Amino acid sequence: MGASEYHLPVLLHEVIELLQIKPDGIYVDATFGGGGHSRAILSHLNENGRLIVFDQDEDAYNNRIDDPRVTFVQHNFRHLQRFLRLHKAIPVDGVLADLGVSSHQFDTGERGFSTRFDGDLDMRMDQRSELTAAQILKTYSEQRLQQLFQDFGEVTNAKTLANTIVTLRKAHPVRTINEFKALIQPVVKGNPAKYLAQVFQALRIEVNDELGALKDLLQQATEVLKPGGRMAIITFHSLEDRLVKNYIKNGLLEMQDDNPFAFETPPKIFQPVTKKPVTAGEVELKNNSRSRSAKLRVAEKLA
Structure with a gap:
């Protein structure tokens, strides 16, 4: 499978220019x-x-x-520092x-990422891990589920x-996407496609x-980057974007309380290269609808 069929790299020119x-x-x-950004670098x-x-x-490894x-390191990027040390990099x-999520993952029904196909409620990026979406729906308490969707x-x-x-899971199996959609059908609010997308995202x-x-990635990138080195992160929803923006701005992973009596200002780690997030231009939006929600933030590590 060609890399472009697997996944069109978003904001490719902007990433290369700003790095x-x-x-x-x-x-x-x-x-x-699909290796699109990698090939360009x-x-x-x-x-x-x-x-x-x-x-x-596993599918990405095949590319x-x-x-x-x-x-190639076939592990989650949260182990960045460990493997860079291992490879003396x-x-x-x-x-x-x-x-x-890559287009390939969305378009492969059995991976369970998309509301458009039927398949097992899986959603694991790493097939070696144990927790699936079906297990969450089967075992989490009502309070925990509410928190998660919220x-x-x-x-x-x-x-x-x-x-x-x-209430309904005792009597109804929730193993597949269609079973789950049927189960929650009565409570879907507003635009069903948007609603399901939010539920599946959660x-x-x-x-x-x-x-x-x-x-983990943000903290470890800080450790491994040279002074003057650059970090470029492309996010696709507000939760991630807020986290990245906040970390670049003040080096903190949690939002800071605006306490007027707090004297400690953490030392600045990054200088933002992009004041506002970079988004896809007209041509890219026409060629790749999935670039619509992409936001790129780039920052340079200070000495």
């Missing part, structure tokens, strides 16, 4: 996917440059690039992460949704601990 790639530098693509490196790529997905300058000149999906009637699932974030992994 300011040094030909002999060491770069990390933390989300390899590689084309700017000379024979002394290095590229370390991460992807925990790997046969090039002596590339090291610290410090690095740039770190890129595209946090979107926090990760911004679902307006999260309480009603959680109550419906817990489940996917929980299955893969996406926000936890992003926090």
Whole structure:
């Protein structure tokens, strides 16, 4: 399968331009996917440059690039520091992460990411991990489900949704996408496609601990980057974007209380390269509808 069929890399030209790639530098693509961003980075490196790529997905591993300058790490990017140390690749000149689910994952029904197909409620990015979306729906308490849909999906009637699932799951199996859609049909609010997308997003974030992994990535990128090195993160929903924006701005992973008596200002770690997030232009939006919600933030590590 060609990389472009697997996944069209979003904001490709903007990423390459803003990373300011040094030909002999060491770069990390933390989300390899179809390898589109990686190939573009590689084309700017000379024979002394290095590229370390991460992807925990078996399907992405099948797209790997046969090039002596590339090291493929088949693990979640939350283990960034450990594997860079292992491959003697610290410090690095740039770190890129595209946090979107690949088109291939959405379009493969049996992976359970999409509301458009029937298949097992799986949603694991890493098939070696144990927790699936079906297990969450089967075992989580009503309160925990409500919290999950509220926090990760911004679902307006999260309480009603959680109550419906817990009430009906004893009598109705919730193993597949269609079974789940039928179960929650009575409580779907507003535009059904948008509602289901929010519910599925919440489940996917929980299955893969996406926000936890992003926090780990941000902290470790700080550790491994050279002063002057750049970090480029592409997010696809407000939860991720807020986290990245906040971290670049003040080096904190949690929102700070605006306490007028707090004297401690954490030392500045990053200088934003982009004041506002970079979004897709007209041409890209026409060619790739999934770029619509992409936001790119780039920051440079201070000395």
